[in-house]
Amino acid sequence: MIKLKNILTEESAMKAIINAKKGAKASGGGYSSWTKIGNNSWKNKKTGRLSHNAGLYDRIGEFSDFVIEGKLNEAKPKPLVSKKDIKDIEKSGNIDIAYKKAMALLKSLSEGNVNEYGGAEFSKITALQNFLTIDLDKFEKGLKDSKHKAIYKKARKQFMGTVSAVAFEHSKLHEGKLNEDAVASFTKELNGERIKAKVYTATGDGKTVEAQFTNKKWDDGVPVTKNLTRGGYKSLKTPRGKFKVIETDKFFYYEINNGWAAVSRKRYSTPPFEY
Secondary structure (H helix, E strand, O other), X not given: OEEEOOOOOHHHHHHHHHHOOOOOEEEOOOOOOEEEEEOOEEEEOOOOOEEOHHHHHHHHHOOOOOEEEEOOOOOOOOOOOOHHHHHHHHHOOXXXXXXXXXXXXHHHOOHHHHHHHOOOOOOHHHHHHHHHHHHHHHHHHHOOOHHHHHHHHHXXXXXXXXXXXXXXXXXXHXXXXXXXXXXXXHHHHHHHOOOOOEEEEEEEEOOEEEEEEEOOEOOOOOEOOHXXXXXXOEEEEOOEEEEEEEEOXXXXXXXXXXXXXXXXXXXOOOOOOEO
């Protein structure tokens, strides 16, 4: 077993996440641990949430107590088709042999294997997003100049933020493969982290409140909670009419403006809406 502690840079943390073997466990920031279930797939057993490598880094990789535990070596499964087989297909004049090997190749590229970068639990657009993340990682590894890397990382962060938002909207409109709606998923996650959370149907009148806000969301629509505090407090309107609100001991959470608002109960001892 290996244990990597105090990984403070994005590069080293991402490298550890990517190189971790199947079955490795990652934790940090006091959150429950994540287990690697595929080449680019992680699962939180407590909450049931799924994430790819880049998503795991965004969630816990920046914490100073970030830790990965896992096997040093893992036997790689023997591929159904080797590079030699592919060359044989290209060179073979025997149609029967070529056909059989081509069918084996197609089998090895079945959806279950292709989805190693997303897992069958993810939507197709999310699997494509994960492939994109891997390609971006390869590009970054090719950069040598620290100045170029800094410029690239800043641009990539903005780009992937847009990609995540678009992928989520695409899933809702065209794939309908979200495991649960965002409110139910977020409530389940909060309770999984031992934060007592309940969902209520509230009625708002559009009044302005001071609240934390983020439009950074995971693939299932759940907010990236650390981004709520980064933006400080902003003037936001409550929804008009009926909407779902999640109540915890510290916050009221609700969806608005294609993002999530968190209203502090310290600031509003009386809820700014009826429920």
